[in-house]
Amino acid sequence: MKSCLIVDDSKVVRMVARKILEGLDFEIDEAEDGQKAMDACLRQMPNAVLLDWNMPVKSGLEFLQELRALDGVNQPIVVFCTTENDMSHIQEAIKAGANEYIMKPFDSEIIESKFIQVGLL
DSSP: OEEEEEEOSOHHHHHHHHHHHHHTTEEEEEESSHHHHHHHHHHSOOSEEEEOSOOSSSOHHHHHHHHHTOOSSOOOEEEEEESOOSHHHHHHHHHHTOSEEEESSOOHHHHHHHHHHTTOO
16 A cells, blocks of 8 residues: 655644545655644655645655655655745755655545556556
């Protein structure tokens, strides 16, 4: 079974994303900030990360930069899922190593289509 780490400071967003991804046969772990996400990845690297941008402690972008700098690990597919929807944020995320970008609010069709595009489904 493929695994996905959902990283968002909103419990509601994590709950909705969990329900969608479990329906797509993913095993789910959650983190409410970038530091907890990094800790989770160092314990067990997921196949995918659904990542918010604006979070306390460590932002999604800071987490992604730190994740992509890790050597000797199988890098997960990272899909940003955020309200930051201007072109400069999208370009910055892709430059930092994001594989895809989803705008909030999202639904099951959007998540499923992006996960198909990146080869997770």
